[in-house]
Amino acid sequence: MxxxxxxxxxxxxxxxxxxxxxxxxxxxxxxxxxxxxxxxxxxxxxxxxxxxxxxxxxxxxxxxxxxxxxxxxxxxxxxxxxxxxxxxxxxxxxxxxxxxxxxxxxxxxxxxxxxxxxxxxxxxxxxxxxxxxxxxxxxxxxxxxxxxxxxxxxxxxxPDVFETNGDIREYLDVGPDEPYVIVRFNALDALHDAGLEGFRPDQRRDLIERLSEAATVFVSDEGDEMDLRDLPARPYDLHPALIHDAMAEASLLVADTGTMATEAALLGTPAFRYRGTDDHEYGEFRELERAGLAEQFDEYEAIRDRSLEILAADDAGDRWQSRRREYVGGLxxxxxxxxxxxxxxxxxxxxxxxxxxxxxxxxxxx
Missing domain, CATH: 3.40.50.2000 (Glycogen Phosphorylase B;)
Structure with missing residues (x-):
């Protein structure tokens, strides 16, 4: 064929x-x-x-x-x-x-x-x-x-398909037990993103600064617009094919984009999505919220504070992985x-x- x-x-x-x-x-x-x-x-x-x-x-x-x-x-x-x-x-x-x-x-x-x-x-x-x-x-x-x-x-x-790369922490230059967060900023240039707004520039800076107090922060900026030289964060600069391995090891993913938030949730990583001006109700996110694998926020302060809360919880990773085994394994x-x-x-x-x-x-x- x-x-x-x-x-x-x-x-x-x-x-x-x-x-x-x-x-x-x-x-x-x-x-x-x-x-x-x-x-x-x-x-x-x-x-x-x-x-x-x-x-x-x-x-x-x-x-x-x-x-x-x-x-x-x-x-x-x-x-x-x-x-x-x-x-x-x-x-x-x-x-x-x-x-x-x-x-x-x-x-x-x-x-x-x-x-x-x-x-x-x-x-x-x-x-x-x-x-x-x-x-x-x-x-x-x-x-x-x-x-x-x-x-x-x-x-x-x-789980029957995904195999994590055991060297991903070495590639990222983080320690075996070092907590890190991936922050994803959407370029919002797709047809279905027309007219939408995600994190504002001041919110991006504040989010990075606050998260860096609890974990190493990697920024994946789809629009490639952010200057990180005066911010306590590193650009995520590995080959894009390794992003799922990086998400699987992360303590948290914070994003104003949908796909990576869904992916992190299915990997058992706490996934927090900021809606910004997007008021569309996605069936996928509603289901992932029901399974306890993803959370969505309409207010910037709410997603920032919840992110800091989850990074302070020592058992968060184990709880999310348990939910992944129970839910994703049955899909x-x-x-x-x-x-x-x-x-x-x-x-x-x-x-x-x-x-x-x-x-x-x-x-x-x-």
């Missing part, structure tokens, strides 16, 4: 990387189509995945006409690559995946989560043959929509599921009994 994967962000690379490896090991041919965005191609190189780039993600400095031309060029390159590859099934999300499948007359599998924007779903839904999402997603996207008990991050952070290993869906050419009716039982038609679960 020939499987085409559209992976446009670092999160998409992690979602599919184990699936690509498994399919290639089984003798299938896989191609990843991607764009230059953040560290997406760096991750594809690190994990040695077969890919071709069709363009780059850029919105700043473009006029509407320039943006339209760039977007048209990307669709053209995706079409050329898809026709040349001639896939048996296409995986992805949004209009690019829908277009590739429609052009090649190939079944399209969309793997979605509970993101706030409806644009991707609205555009791609009519062209999808199979839509997969976590059961906690609140949308009903029609007869071809199936849910699974877990999160899309379970494709790479499920679906999404990599297994995606491999089976790929080899069924995106047709749930052709799945075997165990995999079929892991998928539930959305119309029966709402």
């Amino acid at each position: 020939r499987i085409l994967v559209l992976a446009n962000t670092p999160a998409h690379v992690h979602l599919y990387r184990h699936t690509v490896d498994r399919l290639e090991e089984a003798g299938h041919e896989v191609l990843v189509l991607t764009r230059e965005y953040a560290c997406t191609t760096d991750l594809l190189d690190f994990f040695d995945l077969p890919y071709r780039a069709y363009g780059r993600h850029r919105t700043d400095g473009y006029s509407t006409l320039q943006f339209a031309r760039e977007l048209g060029g990307q669709f053209c390159r995706i079409g050329i690559e898809a026709l040349r590859f001639a896939p048996d099934v296409v995986f992805g999300r949004g209009p690019f995946a829908a277009y590739a499948g429609t052009l090649t007359r190939t079944p399209v599998v969309l793997v979605l989560d509970d993101e706030p924007g409806d644009f991707n779903h609205t555009v791609s839904r009519p062209f999808a043959d199979c839509i997969l999402s976590p059961a906690v997603t609140r949308r009903d996207l029609g007869d071809d929509h199936y849910t699974f008990d877990g999160f899309k991050e379970c494709a790479y952070l499920h 679906v290993n999404l990599t297994d599921l995606l491999v089976d869906v790929a080899t069924s050419r995106g047709e749930p009716g052709r799945l075997d009994g165990s995999t079929k039982r892991a998928l539930q038609p959305r119309s029966r679960t709402i």
Whole structure:
């Protein structure tokens, strides 16, 4: 079989990387189509995945006409690559995946989560043959929509899949028992982030200064805008492929972005998310809060004070790890599921009994 994967962000690379490896090991041919965005191609190189780039993600400095031309060029390159590859099934999300499948007359599998924007779903839904999402997603996207008990991050952070790198503390230059915190600041440049605000500059500085009194602070600044020279913090500057290993060993993750907070929670690390101006209610976070693995805050002072409280609690790490074993261990290993869906050419009716039982038609679960 020939499987085409559209992976446009670092999160998409992690979602599919184990699936690509498994399919290639089984003798299938896989191609990843991607764009230059953040560290997406760096991750594809690190994990040695077969890919071709069709363009780059850029919105700043473009006029509407320039943006339209760039977007048209990307669709053209995706079409050329898809026709040349001639896939048996296409995986992805949004209009690019829908277009590739429609052009090649190939079944399209969309793997979605509970993101706030409806644009991707609205555009791609009519062209999808199979839509997969976590059961906690609140949308009903029609007869071809199936849910699974877990999160899309379970494709790479499920206990059956994730193996921590034992050298991560050495790479970070922290001691065996030295507490450290990862602070993640969102660039807020994605389509679904339009108009949102996270930590203000003064809040970022105050947060770093206060946390540094209790732990070593690493800053992961997606926008690469912060000057840390006069702040008691270090930039997180390891290869982006090691971020999950770093999160797994951390005492706490504080972020104004969703994906890394979800990832830290599934790793059993206390994960605190600052909403800022984002008032969207995510089904994933609601479930992680229910499981005691993540917490969300509307007020800056609340997340700062709660962070200091958790760093002062000697048993916090053990409590979160216990919750992870109890909750995450019972979720679906999404990599297994995606491999089976790929080899069924995106047709749930052709799945075997165990995999079929892991998928539930959305119309029966709402």
